[in-house]
Amino acid sequence: MRSKDLFVEDSDKWCDSRNKLIAGDEWLAKKNEICKLLKLPTESQDAVILLSNDLSLAYATTLNNFDKNSNLKIVLNKKGKKKIQVSKLEKIEESQSLILSRTIISDLLPQIELPELLLEVNKITGFTSEFMHISESESRMKDLDINICAILVAEACNIGYEPLIKNNEPTLSRAKLSWVQQNYFNSENIAKSNARLVDYHIGLPLTQKIGSGDIISGDGIRFACAVKSVNSGPNKKYFNERGLTYYNLTSGQFTGPNGLCIPGTLKDSLYVLDIITQQQTKLTINEVMVDTAGTSDIIFALFWLLGYQFSPRMADTGSSRFWRIDSTADYKDLNDIARYKVSLKIIIKHWEDVLRIAVSLKLGYISTYELIKSLFKNNRPSSLAKALVNIGRIRKTIHMLRYVDDGEYRRHILTQLNKGESRHSVFRTIYHGKKGEIYKHYKENQEDQLNSVSLVTNAIVIWNTVYMQKAIEQLEEKGRIIEDTDIARISPLMSKHINILGKFSFVLPESVRDGNLRELNKIKFP
Structure with a gap:
């Protein structure tokens, strides 16, 4: 054979x-x-x-x-x-305008918790709507988007449910998260949700x-x-x-x-x-x-x-x-x-x-x-x-x-x-739990977990791109024009402003729930 x-x-x-x-x-x-x-x-x-x-x-x-x-x-x-x-290719030295523009834009991006970032990107794109019940029922339970984002954090960060469970909140109970994962998390739903994020990013003005x-x-x-x-x-x-x-x-x-x-x-x-x-x-x-x-x-x-x-x-x-x-x-x-x-x-x-x-x-x-x-x-x-x-x-x-x-x-x-390589660097930052090792036994589960990391990374790319656009517009209002050649070399994979460790809040600010973007950081412009 x-x-x-x-x-x-x-x-x-x-x-x-x-x-x-x-x-x-x-x-x-x-x-x-x-x-x-x-x-x-x-x-x-x-x-x-x-x-x-x-x-x-x-x-x-x-x-x-x-x-x-x-x-x-x-x-x-x-x-x-x-x-x-x-x-060997000679290294292209970065111009002072590129270094300055990257630093200013990075400093303008507001600090955010990873769970809030996922909820905000879902508010913008609706990616959690691609997660359908295993029975293909179209009915949606209350706060399902929070459950899905919580499971994405647990899977992508490789930390499990424990840091996310809040016994005084039924939405984040162990039983609820376990039930949602069993009935909504599969390779097809993850692929559709990920495709929705990628397709949304294509249409952004800065992309x-x-x-x-x-x-x-x-x-x-x-x-x-x-x-x-x-x-x-x-x-x-x-x-x-x-x-x-x-x-x-x-x-x-x-x-x-x-x-x-x-x-x-x-x-x-x-x-x-x-x-x-x-x-x-x-x-x-x-x-x-x-x-x-x-x-x-x-x-x-x-x-x-x-x-x-x-x-x-x-x-x-x-x-x-x-x-x-x-x-x-x-x-x-x-x-x-x-x-x-x-x-x-x-x-x-x-x-x-x-x-x-x-x-x-x-x-x-x-x-x-x-x-x-x-x-x-x-x-x-x-x-x-x-x-x-x-x-x-x-x-x-x-x-x-x-x-x-x-x-x-x-x-x-x-x-x-x-x-x-830049995406892989963000992968490692997100997938930090249990020494970054795989604990799933079967290929399908391993793939679902690592595709969840990719989905979360795409959410970070979208969030950064949206707020980079806002930062560039604010800079232009103040008379500072950033050349397209410099924009092309500023990566939307920045992550130092995203808190991935320790705090897991699934509550969005009221202004964001109403469809507005967060205020940018206030900095002194050089």
Whole structure:
């Protein structure tokens, strides 16, 4: 069964995943429509021409800029073979106007307790209305929004009910919180509520200045597991015995559309596409950034087939292979670098099946993880897998050529990945209880808890963005204009004004209950 010689029908783990691919009359009916949507040629010869032209253009562009590019040079490795070396990006010093604007805006933001922040964001967005009873009843009990926000605090901060329970308040009794969690908290409700927050943030006036909504990055944050769990695994780099990775997305606007739990291994590439295709927000994703651990040749191919620009950061460009299609092509300074040749014959042979894979993934018939696992037998790639690998090698080479040639492109990738790191920093601040370890036994519960942390982080992003807008307007009234270039570099992930420890008040000020914003702090302007 493990070597894919025997399959079990109606089994998620042991079935033949290839049977999930679109086929027959349905394939013939949807082939042209979906391929046109994905901008994929239906004929194999046209596909080869498209890939060849893209690769030739990438080599030509890099060679044209080679002599003018002081950050790119050819050196010899320890074995005496030539390799590409790219200089590190120089740090861009922050302007005095940016430093001053960030400090003033941060000082203007009012102090707030985390529970009150959630209630206020709910007042603005209504995100708790997405939490429906398990019976799908539309009736709403009194103070349900307070119960949901209290459970979010308990889950996201990893502190449990004890610090939140108030025996003299029925709304915050143990029995009430436990009942609400059992009947309202599930993955579907959390995903819908999170999508509502992300979609609301897209429409805020300041959001478009903060970042682009068509860019997204994926990265994993690691957690040690304090209990035995099937979903945990060893990783000497991050935890001694067992742990898991919460692989999550960060948009160019600092919000997190989606996340899932995977075993605590170093390789994330099997999960990147799944998490992107499963997100439910209105973000129109065109470009995807990941770190080196989220890359592989097949992943490059699948991203291209589904119409995404895949822009990973490459940790060691010198060890990367550069591929060519034409063995006689003259790439001048790069001839010794581009010494590996892809096979077009296998791409032509399997192009029809490659298209079936693209359409099946687009329509959600099969997950990327299932697909990739089905393409390997005893860790050996099938003929179809080799076709995808060769497509991926072409797309990876195109990316690598742009990556080593264009410093602004590398900085563009690094900037987005740093946004993901900023979200993870806030994650750690919020998820502070029980030494920041996971105590849930099952994947579904682990995922619900960590998705709750992401939801709370998105609420912080919205609250900060709303009050940053108010602060900027107040500054403009006093004659201090903040440039858009500075606004774009001020993160809405600030958290020093948010009290996450010790005090848990679920009572909003009367003015906020009436729909008004809080007064900003009064400060002396330099």
